[in-house]
Amino acid sequence: MREPSWRTDFPVATGDERMVTRRQFSRFLLLTSLGMFVGNLWILVRSRFRRATVYPELRVARVADVPVQGVKLFHYPGPDDPCLLIRTAEDTFVAYGQKCTHLSCAVLPKVAEGKLHCPCHEGWFAIDDGRVLQGPPPRPLPRVVLERRGEELFAVRIEGA
Amino acid sequence: MKSRRRDAIDGALALLSVLLVVQMWLLTAALEADLAGHHEAALPGAVLSGLLFAACVALGLLAERVHARHD
Ligand code: FES
Numbered sequence: 001m002r003e004p005s006w007r008t009d010f011p012v013a014t015g016d017e018r019m020v021t022r023r024q025f026s027r028f029l030l031l032t033s034l035g036m037f038v039g040n041l042w043i044l045v046r047s048r049f050r051r052a053t054v055y056p057e058l059r060v061a062r063v064a065d066v067p068v069q070g071v072k073l074f075h076y077p078g079p080d081d082p083c084l085l086i087r088t089a090e091d092t093f094v095a096y097g098q099k100c101t102h103l104s105c106a107v108l109p110k111v112a113e114g115k116l117h118c119p120c121h122e123g124w125f126a127i128d129d130g131r132v133l134q135g136p137p138p139r140p141l142p143r144v145v146l147e148r149r150g151e152e153l154f155a156v157r158i159e160g161a
Numbered sequence: 162m163k164s165r166r167r168d169a170i171d172g173a174l175a176l177l178s179v180l181l182v183v184q185m186w187l188l189t190a191a192l193e194a195d196l197a198g199h200h201e202a203a204l205p206g207a208v209l210s211g212l213l214f215a216a217c218v219a220l221g222l223l224a225e226r227v228h229a230r231h232d
Contacts, residue, residue, distance in 0.1 A: 022170055023228060026221050029177045033217040036184040040203075040210035043191050047200040139197040160198050 055157040060085050060095070063151045069111045073098070076144055076155045083144050084109055084116075085153070088127060093153060095144035096130050102137040116141065130160070166227050173224040177217055184213045 020028075060074050072085040074095075082098040086109055096116065098106050105120035115133060116125040123135030130141035143159045191206030 022174060022224070026174055026177060026224050029174070029181055030217055030221045033177075033181050033184055033214045036181070036188050037207075037210045037214040039188045040191055040207040043188075043195050044203040044207040047195055047203040050200070138193055 053158075055155075058155045060146070060153045060155050063148070063153060066093070071109045071111065074155070077158065082106065083155070085144075085146075086111060086127060088114075093146055093148070094127065094130075095146055095155060096125075097142040097144065097158065100137055101132075101139040101141060102135070107141065166230065169227050170224045173220045173227075177220045177224075180213050180217050180220070184210055184217075187213070 055077050058074070058076050060076070061072050066072050066085060066087045068087050068090055070087050074083050074085060075081055076083045076095075083095055084098050084107075085093060085095045087093050088111065096107075100107050100118040100120065100123055102118065102121060102123055105118050107116045107118045107123070107125065109127070110117050111127065114127045116127055116130075118124070118135065118137065121136050123137040124133040125131065125137070125141050126133055130143050132138075132140060140160055144155045145157045145159055147154045147156050187206055187210050191202055191210075194202035194206075
């Protein structure tokens, strides 16, 4: 049978049109690889030109306001950054950002157990340094550095934010 | 001969895919470390990623050359 004449103008079958050749595939892989490299470079540039954040000082509480094993909620450095001040012993205070480093749920202090708990996906953090003990959080909780001046506690900066 | 060439190209593509997965992992690990405040990880991450990209280019060129001979 003779080939219809439209075949000469449209020689590629629809099915073949979508076919990805090895050459196209390897180019796609190379382009993706370049993208990954650019991403790493971007992280490098970002880390080199990072400006040190200037944190305000904030009076968080009077020592007498927080009993041993007591907790106080405060906001630092901004009004949208909830933090927890925890008195773990007579003379030991720690403070952490309350947003879980996984998906930003609020962590809850379990002072008696020496842990902070994120109920969203069962994340657990150590109360003494904020490190991850268990669960999906990828990083420790950001730690609010405290300074005790007489009978008052001040938040001065955040580490690991 | 033809099938050996095609095997070589397929092998190169498979290796390229593996390197790409390593590069993806490297990118997420570098970002994670940077966000955690370990900025010293950014430079080795970028260098390693560059090397992996160079290896990918080399493999791509190899596949291209084998392909050209095949044509
Ligand atoms: S948000 Fe805290 S564990 Fe997922």
